[in-house]
Amino acid sequence: MAKRSILHMLDPMPNNSPFDINMALDAGFDVLIPYNNVKLDSVYGLTQDATFSRSPSGVKRTGIFIGGRDLGLAMDMLKTSKQAMVSPFEISVFADPSGAFTTAAALVTCAEKELKAKHNKELKDCSIIIFGGTGPVGIATGVIASLAGADVTLTDHLSIDTALDVSKAYNRRFNCTLKGALANSDADKARLVADADIIFCTAKAGIQVLSASVLKEATQLKVAGDVNAVPPFGIEGVKNNDCGAPLIHAINAQSAVGIGALAIGNVKFQLQHELLKAMLGSEQPLFIDFRYAFNKAREIQFDSDAD
Secondary structure (H helix, E strand, O other): OOOOOEEEEEOOOOOOOHHHHHHHHHHOOOEEEEEOOOOHHHHHHHHHHHHHOOOHHHHOOEEEEEOOOOHHHHHHHHHHHHHOOEOOEOOEEEEOHHHHHHHHHHHHHHHHHHHHHHHOOOHHHOEEEEEOOOOHHHHHHHHHHHHOOOEEEEEEOOOHHHHHHHHHHHHHHHOOOOEEEEOOOHHHHHHHHOOOOEEEEOOOOOOOOEOHHHHOOOOOOOEEEEOOOOOOOOEOOOOOOOEEEEOOOOOOOOOOEEEOHHHHHHHHHHHHHHHHHHHHHOOOOOEEOHHHHHHHHHHHHHHHHHO
């Protein structure tokens, strides 16, 4: 009798994400086991409990999903889970706290695609400003883009110290080169966007971060991406379904393009689905983090171009 597939969902928060539960079921897992308020020092034992109870064929039908909101903690949990495994009882582990890794991978890849198509440039040629940059999606976006060679600044709307502290912490962890800045006023924002090639808005839903008047100061702007799907949208003039549409409020509206939340979300949805399916179909254990997600997102975009 074939073993049923089981996904153990570890989350340091009080509740597991319903979004991730739906995605895992739709990807083909038979049984989902949620764990709440999971501490880092519990991960080693939980991993071994999940692996030693199944035969070598059964462990190939077993996986761990790590949620939460803290990117650093999620990476530590993934590392601990990997360290707990003993051959042949090795299973796949997928970290995606707050969906930040897959959302960020989708956002950067969508921008990268438009950048190449419309401007014949690469990320390493660009200066990027991320508004809402100290939240999970903003940080993940910044790390991915920085490691791809871009000059990246994370902004915080309340505290320059927060922006600087977050940038330094993730630079140490991932050997990237993030900068920090305050974006408290329109004057701050106008100064920041003046030389930006790419603008990402990863702030809270339902808040307009960049007005048309601020966008007119972005004289070098090539691509703007907004993950906020709840009106008012984060960047004035960028609509949910935009996917390389002219950015009407930019001073260089003929060349600057916008990418909206649903266009990004479509790639994020496909990406997370494919990664969850891969956990079930792989003969060797997969350890999926933001780097793995970004590489897979690039494959998805390449395949769509080929079609």
